[in-house]
Amino acid sequence: MEDLGIDQNMTDELFNDLLKQYEEKKDTLYKAIEKQNYKEIHEIAHFLKGASLNLRLSNLALIFKTIDEEAKKETDISIIKNLADKFYNFISPLINDRNTKKENQKSANKNIEIDPKIKNIVLNTIRVYLETQDEQKFQKDKKFIEKLLNTKINSLNDLQNILKENK
Numbered sequence: 001m002e003d004l005g006i007d008q009n010m011t012d013e014l015f016n017d018l019l020k021q022y023e024e025k026k027d028t029l030y031k032a033i034e035k036q037n038y039k040e041i042h043e044i045a046h047f048l049k050g051a052s053l054n055l056r057l058s059n060l061a062l063i064f065k066t067i068d069e070e071a072k073k074e075t076d077i078s079i080i081k082n083l084a085d086k087f088y089n090f091i092s093p094l095i096n097d098r099n100t101k102k103e104n105q106k107s108a109n110k111n112i113e114i115d116p117k118i119k120n121i122v123l124n125t126i127r128v129y130l131e132t133q134d135e136q137k138f139q140k141d142k143k144f145i146e147k148l149l150n151t152k153i154n155s156l157n158d159l160q161n162i163l164k165e166n167k
Contacts, residue, residue: 014055021051023095026088033081041071041080063087 025044032040049064067083125145129138146153 018051018055018057019091019095022048022088022091029084030081033077033084036077038071038074042068045071060087060091 025048029041029044032044045064045068049061049068052058052061052064063083063086067080067087070080070083125138125141128134129141142153152158
C-alpha cells in the first residue's frame, strides 16, 4: 500500500482484480501447455508477470518470469506445467475465497432494501448509459452506484443484470 500510495480499499480492489486475471488466464494457459504452444505460454506468463509487478508482488511475478523464460527456451513442457500447477495450487485458496465472498455479497445484496427514489435514479443512470454509451459520464457515476447497490460493476452484463433484477 505504501509503495503504491493507495488506501486499503483500493489495495483490496486491485488485488481482487489481479486474482480475477489469474483466474481468467488459467484455462488459456493450461490449453497452451497442453498444445505445447510456447509462444502463447510466453505471452500469458509475460502478461501475468507484469500484472503481478504492478502490485509489487515480486515473488508471484518471479514464478511467471520463470515460466516465461522456460517457454522462450521451449523447455520440457512438464517443467512448465509443474510451475503452473504449483502457482495455481498456491493461489487457488485466495481465488476460492474471493469467489465465495462475491457469492455471499450477491446474496446479501438481494436482501438490501433500497429507497425507491434512489433506486430509480440508479436504474435511470444505468439505462441512460446503456442507451448512450457515454463512458465518461458513466465512470463518474459508477462508484456512487456501486456503493448504493453494494455491488461491483465490472461489465455491461453486470449492468444489464441489475436492470433485470429490478424490473
